[in-house]
Amino acid sequence: MLQYLFVIALVLWIVVFRYRRRRMYKLASMIPGPKEELPIIGVAHTLVGNTEDIMASLQNFSYSAIENDGIIRGWLNHILYFVVVDPIDLEMVLKTCLEKDDLHQFIRKIIGNGAIFAPVSIWRRRRKILVPAFSPRIVENFVEVFAEQSTKLTKRLAKHIDNGPFSLWPFLSTYTLDSVFDTAMGVKINAQDNPDSPFLMCMNRILNLVCERIFHLWLQPDWLYKLFPQYIEHQKCLKEMHEFTDQVIKRKRKEIKTECEFKSKGEKMYDLKDYRRKTFLDLLVTLSGGEQGYTDVELREEVLTLTVAGTDTSAVASGYTLKLLSMYPDVQEKVYKELLEVFGDSDRPVVKDDLPKLKYLERVAKESLRLFPPVPFIIRKVLEDITLPSGRVLPAGSGVVVSIWGVHRNPKYWGPDAEHFDPDRFLPERFSQIHPGSFMPFSSGPRNCPGYQYALMSMKTALSTILRSYKVVGECETTAIPRIRVKIDIMMKDIDGYQVSLTRRVPYNESTKYEQNSK
Template sequence: MIFILILSILVLWIVYGRYKNRHKRKLAGLCRNSQMSLPVIGVAHHFVGTDEDRMIALMKIGREAIKQGGVAGGWLLNTLMVVVADPYDAEEVMRVSLRKMDGLEITGDLIGNGHMFAQVPIWRPRRKAIAPILGQKSMEMFLETFTRQSEVMMDQISAHSGKGPFSISKFITAYSMESICETSLGIRTDIQNNPDHPFLLAFLRFGKMFVARLMKPWLYPDFVYKLMPYYRHYKKQIDILQEFVRQVIVAKRLKFRDFENENRAECDQLQNQPDNKKSFLERLIDIGFNDEQLQEEMLVLILAGADTCTVGASFTAVMLSQYPEVQDKVYTELRAVLGDSDRPLELADAGQLKYLEAVIKETLRLYPPVPAIVRMVEKEFTLPSGFKLIPDVGVAIHIWALHRNPTFWGKDAEEFRPGRFLDTNLKHPAAFMPFSFGARNCIGSRYAMMSMMIVIATLVRRFKILPSKGASIQKHQKCKKKPLRTKFDIMMRHVDGYQLQIEPRR
């Protein structure tokens, strides 16, 4: 009797679910793909396995979308996912749907209501306040930090010169973390000279644990995750990161207060200094952010900025090792702009390094740090391609596929050719979106590009970058050279850990 009752409830639940999703099923029929879909779980089984297996599955669905004219789709558990690889459709999705992927609420454990993943009512005023701080006028202050910290990095990696393969990523991570702590918090952490710095170690450990949780949706509910044996270790890393930033905020508040009580003239001088001489934290204090808001936004800037710069610059260094003719052009350009001097780069110099910028952009095109982003549809609208999207459907903007769509990049879309950013114009602005696109794009894109340009320029000036003999490559018949093997854990990374070799130029 109980068995019959349970079976009846199950049947009714399935019938109700099919009725409720009848419009989604119709949409799914219009954007099918050739990937095998199973009952209940849909295409989720393709994403089971290693991080590399997950990236391979993501690439397959991206190529499927390209083949079908820019749109594919399938069920991911109980969510219908529409995959977009057409810039016209992507632009419309970014314009209409501002709500980010369900499940990212778990980022709140660390960053609270930080603007990156916040709900729209919180995100909108935060972004409006923060965006000017990351504008072009602040680049001069950032540049001084980037050049100084990149020289520290060169001193660190010089021990590996002429001594075989090593991972460049570890050093770029430390460079990025120290640079962003200085520009955002206004402090010097000396992380590059201290690889066991508690903040750096907590950042790395938290990242691994967060990714592991994000890839297992059944661990999203807090009450489930808190039962896991590793939850205490996860919480410990969050406490370290939050406490570090909190102490800096408190110290900065006390500094202003002490000046105000003891030396009004010095306080006025500190508060009235030009904005481009102030850290992010000081400028957010000026506009009235409270301590909780300051902590949330500082953690967003540090964690997102450090990881993006690390992945982008690391891939660029590896590509330069694989393409010596491209590296030679970069070095020639640097010599043309800077001559034989050892002086640090200035803002005017950076503006003249057009080929270096093109190399970084071409690397980001083929290896975007975030290969896909998801928006949730909240109201019905129609894409330029004719597909009508309905509420509660997820739309995956497949950046990796957008960047390889031959309709917008030509028959050589799979090839590494930096010159394409110098000799041709984009057919659509959304065809290239390594930092997302539209209203919720990455507000730190200028910052990230400048950081990557400075560290790569400094690296090429000091060393010749050589390939790692054991670098793994992926076969692809359309490429003149075989692309790098990649894996996916929120960000796209190199399977071989960005291995390369260096030799001194002088």
Template sequence: MIWQLFLCVVVFYCLFLRWKARHQIKFSKLFKSDIKSLPILGDSHWFLKCKNDTDRWKLLEMFGREALKQGGLTISWQVHRLFLMVADPVVAEFLMKNCLEKDDSMKLALALVGNGSVVADVPIWRPRRKVFVSTFSLKNLLNFTGIFSEQSMILTEQLQKVAGRGSFSLSDYIISYAMDSVCETTLGITVNAQQTPNQVLMQAFTGCCQLISDRIIKPWLHFTPLYKLTPEHKQFMVYVDIIEKFINKVIQDKRRDMADNNNIKAENKDAPFKSFLELMIEASGGSSGYNDMELREEIVLLFVAATDTTTLGASFTSVLLARHPQVQEKVHQELQEVFGDSNRPVTADDLTRLKYLDAVIRESLRLYPPGPLLLRRADEDVVLPSGQTLPKGTGIMLCVFATHRNPRYWGEDAEQFRPERFLDEQLRHPAAFLAFSYGPRNCIGYRFAMMSMKAVLATLLRRYKVLPISEEDLGKPIDLKFDVMLRAADDFQVILEPRS
């Protein structure tokens, strides 16, 4: 009797969901997909077969390439939710300007970043964005060049331990550089992650990202009451607690220091630069501005985004240079023109002169964007440029990886690593390059990330030549995996050879 009642409830619930999604069902019939979908489960059955992060990425890439195959748009049902898969810049631009709400799938990270700007609802995001605009001014960013340079020099010293001794994971070293740089620029503190590796804080951040990724691709774990019953949730909250305690202490210490030193700093023109935390406190209104929770949300978000973007962008670029030695040689020639044989620190003026290195990084981000997917939600019916009406409640998956390989906008060599395209050619559409998102909710820290990546790569490549772990890898694409961000399946294995 109980099972019959339970079965009736399930059937009625499925019928209710189908009735609720009637507009999405009608809309979905306008699009074609050759990916096999099942009743009720939709395309989510594919993710049940995933055994690891590599399988997970192969599936996500499959959906992106299906969108390309279907002319830039296709659909995917994830149980009862419909997603419009987009790999066309024209539609991507329209949606990123008109659908500002992030999809609920992205908000699964809320336990870590709270209402941080990347996932916050529009009423929260909009006023915070105004504070960030002043915080991320070019004047403030230029003050951080010395930190990037100093930490890059420490990185090259640490790499002496592995240079000339076979293959190793370069990202393990770059993430420590990124954490040191981000802690100093964002929080105004020194953690010495490069010289004291395996810190609890770094392990907590890495663990959080892995668990969030695992949850996102398992629709049955999106139901929070169910997720809270799992051991993964318990471990996730342990990591969150470590991060929150660390950030809270830094915020409280900074507030106290600012109150104690306010008069002294006002009179001291030679005072050191201000960290993002200090700038945010001031820009939001000082003691009457953001409270500790709001500051923590934004600082954690900055910490995660800046650390991951710098690490992955610099790591992918290094592996690509190892696999394309002729491009690496051009980069080294440019470095010679700017620095000669000196080992002097990188300056802000140097970064503006490194045009080819800038193009190499952008081409790396095109082929291997750290954030290969952008998720939005239609909060009301939206008429697409084609005249079709996207129904309210539909999820939007902007396939950055696929859009960056759309031959209509990148040419027939879209799969090839060719940095010159960012020097000799104009973008065929402004939304063809989405490495830092696009529109009102684009990544406001893109200049920070580019400066950090250019500084660390300029320092690294002046001292070392990067080689592939096998000659068979020369010119080959990089095998990938996905855990919230896009990563190399082998964790960016390379060989370093010291330059004379």
């Protein structure tokens, strides 16, 4: 008898559940779904396997959306998602759907309510404080740090000259971590000298665990996750990262307090802070209101967000750029000639006035970001029905997968050669013909990443320093379409860790003398 009652109750619950969502089902039926979609589970079975398999499935969904006029729907069990690749539709989505999807809860467990991932109610206040901290006038002062760390990076790479292929990833990730720690907190973590830095190892591992949790449904419930061995490792890494950051914040609070006391005793005419480089932590404390502003926990959330996002974003983007240059040596030679025009044969460090002159290098970097965006997908909640410019309606309660990968490869906006590696598509006269929403490597709209210029400056400094000293060598690509195997690991990364070889650059004046003598 109890069994029958249970079945009846279950059936009634399903009927009521579906009745309440009848509008969602109706609107969803008007938009095509992928061929792989199955009853009940939807597309859940396609998001299994290793991180390369999952990335391949997400790419296939993006290409299906391109073929279906910019959008497809997909059920993930009972949750409805739309994959959108049309920049005109996405312009509206990114301006009106500001709430992040529930899947972000797993990364919030690491960094809390940092501005990038915070709920809208928290994000609005944090954003007002964060944006001024990333103003070009402030960010350009960090080029000195980028140059110092890039020089160290280039010296560390010297041991791999003429020694065959090796992975660039550990070198690039430690370069960006050192740069981020110095600029964000004023701390010399020296990860380049110590690649086994506990913070770096914990950060890399906990991001792996988060990615694993996002794509494996049985790891998502907190009560169930605690039964798996990954939970113990997750908490250990979290403790290491939080304790280190908390110590830095406490020390910074004391420094600021001491400085204020010194000023109050006699330094009335000059603001000493104007004569030194401020870190983001300095700025966050000051802009939030000093002692009455951010709490230590709020500061930790923002600093960890900057660290996690800033480290991997710049490292991944630089890795793809160097990989592409190894595959297309003619493009690399154009970059090198531009570097000679700016620096000559000098080995002086990069200064901020050099970066605007590196126009071709910037085009190469942007084309790399277009084809291989570090963050290929972002997800937003639809809280109210939205009618898109294309006429399709997204129902409340669904989610939008903003496929940056798909937007960047949509031939409707980029042309039939959208898959080609062509840095000159970013020439002003050509790029001005492209819809502005077609290029969004750091998202778009009110919740875009404010650190775009920071990342680009870090990239250009590192790339220019490396390429002045070394030629990056790889297997030459025979077509204009670069083939690089990728995986999803929170960010999109190269499967082999950006394997390349290096040879030392011979300055043009020396190579010319050699050629003349040989004749």
